[in-house]
Every structure is written in C-alpha cells, then in structure tokens.
Amino acid sequence: xxxxxxxxxxxxxxxxxxxxxxxxxxxxxxxxxxxxxxxxxxxxxxxxxxxxxxxxxxxxxxxxxxxxxxxxxxxxxxxxxxxxxxxxxxxxxxxxxxxxxxxxxxxxxxxx
Amino acid sequence: xxxxxxxxxxxxxxxxxxxxxxxxxxxxxxxxxxxxxxxxxxxxxxxxxxxxxxxxxxxxxxxxxxxxxxxxxxxxxxxxxxxxxxxxxxxxxxxxxxxxxxxxxxxxxxxxxxx
Numbered sequence: 001x002x003x004x005x006x007x008x009x010x011x012x013x014x015x016x017x018x019x020x021x022x023x024x025x026x027x028x029x030x031x032x033x034x035x036x037x038x039x040x041x042x043x044x045x046x047x048x049x050x051x052x053x054x055x056x057x058x059x060x061x062x063x064x065x066x067x068x069x070x071x072x073x074x075x076x077x078x079x080x081x082x083x084x085x086x087x088x089x090x091x092x093x094x095x096x097x098x099x100x101x102x103x104x105x106x107x108x109x110x111x112x
Numbered sequence: 113x114x115x116x117x118x119x120x121x122x123x124x125x126x127x128x129x130x131x132x133x134x135x136x137x138x139x140x141x142x143x144x145x146x147x148x149x150x151x152x153x154x155x156x157x158x159x160x161x162x163x164x165x166x167x168x169x170x171x172x173x174x175x176x177x178x179x180x181x182x183x184x185x186x187x188x189x190x191x192x193x194x195x196x197x198x199x200x201x202x203x204x205x206x207x208x209x210x211x212x213x214x215x216x217x218x219x220x221x222x223x224x225x226x227x
Contacts, residue, residue, distance in 0.1 A: 032213060034215075042220060042221075043116075043203050043205075043218030043219050043220050043221050044155070044203070044205075044218045045218070046215050046216070046217065049215070091213060092213075098143065098145070098160060098162075098207070098212045098213070098214065098216075099145065099157040099160060099168075099171070100145075100147075100155065100157070100205075100216060101157070102154040102155040103154060104154060105154070
C-alpha cells in the first residue's frame with residue numbers, strides 16, 4: 001500500500017472549517033484513500049473514503065486531486081469534540097490483505 | 113446497532129502471567145482483526161480472521177501470542193508469559209468480509225499493563 005505524509009499537528013478554531021491535508025504521491029490506480037480518527041483513549045473511528053471522486057457524508061468531505069497524489073479531509077464546522085488524531089490511509093486489495101496500516105497521523109486540536 | 117465490544121477494558125497483570133482478551137464483533141461481520149497500539153505509537157496489525165479461512169497470523173510478534181475465533185463470532189487473544197513490552201492497548205475491529213476493502217469498525221480497546 002502507498003505511503004502517506006501528513007502534518008504532525010494542526011490547530012483550528014471552534015466553528016471554523018478544519019482542512020487536513022494528506023500526500024500520497026505513489027498511490028496506484030486501484031488504491032483508495034481512507035480517513036480514520038482516534039479520539040484520546042478510544043478506538044479508531046472510520047470517517048470517509050474515496051477513489052477519485054470527491055465524497056461527502058454526515059461527518060466530513062473528502063477532496064481528492066485530479067492526479068490523486070494528494071487529498072484533503074474537510075470538517076466543515078469543527079467542534080471541541082473533533083479534537084483527535086486523524087489518519088490518512090491508502091489502501092488497496094493487494095498482497096497485504098485487508099489490514100489497515102496507520103502512519104503517524106495529524107493531531108488536530110480544536111480551540112474554543 | 114451494537115458496535116464492537118471488548119473486555120476487559122483494563123487489565124493489569126504481573127510479568128510471566130497469561131492473559132486473555134475478548135472481542136465481540138458486530139453481528140454478521142465475518143472478518144475480524146486484532147491490532148495493538150503501544151504508548152505514542154501507531155497501530156500494529158496482529159492477526160486477521162475471515163470466515164472459515166485459515167487466519168493471517170503474520171503480524172503476531174512472538175509465539176507467546178495466539179488468537180482463536182470460535183463459531184465465527186467471538187475472538188480471544190491470548191498472551192502467554194507476559195512481558196513488560198506487551199503493555200499496550202489491544203484493539204479489535206470487524207468488517208462485513210465481502211471484500212478486501214471493507215470498512216473496519218473498531219472496539220474501544222483493552223489497555224494491558226504488565227508490571
């Protein structure tokens with residue numbers, strides 16, 4: 001699975017949009033971009049995933065560039081409860097099977 | 113509906129003792145995964161069960177670690193002769209198992225402390 005690069009940390013004001021970037025320049029054509037988050041002392045929580053089109057659900061939006069080498073997770077109106085580590089994962093149905101490979105992630109802190 | 117549950121939520125044990133950690137996946141999910149997360153580290157894959165297929169044990173760090181899944185549902189991760197480096201949060205996840213790209217849903221984890 002392709003490696004991802006994310007900033008170590010970001011801050012966001014409560015009520016504002018949080019835009020979390022992810023680079024995945026070695027992504028291949030059949031690999032998806034997944035986002036999970038982990039709130040302190042909890043298990044990881046699925047947020048959203050996409051292949052090439054932008055996606056939106058009740059939690060967030062995922063914007064994938066046309067060349068698919070990077071993406072941005074958008075939390076449109078961040079709340080204090082969105083403070084968490086956000087993981088961008090590139091995942092394909094390859095020889096590594098179905099396991100998720102988590103990198104370091106981005107620590108998002110939402111400030112009042 | 114009910115999510116993935118794990119028990120106990122916390123376990124403190126002495127070095128050399130055996131421990132068993134339990135995972136109840138989401139009902140109907142045929143795929144089940146164990147991961148562990150050491151302090152300040154990312155998640156490390158341990159083992160993967162899919163239906164009646166032989167489990168993928170490639171992530172187990174030593175032969176002290178084993179896991180089973182009875183009746184295709186509940187899973188138990190056993191650590192024998194625990195060591196201090198086994199201290200971590202052990203996370204279980206399940207998915208529908210219909211494809212290799214199923215969304216995995218995680219439980220709250222079991223925090224294991226080996227004294």
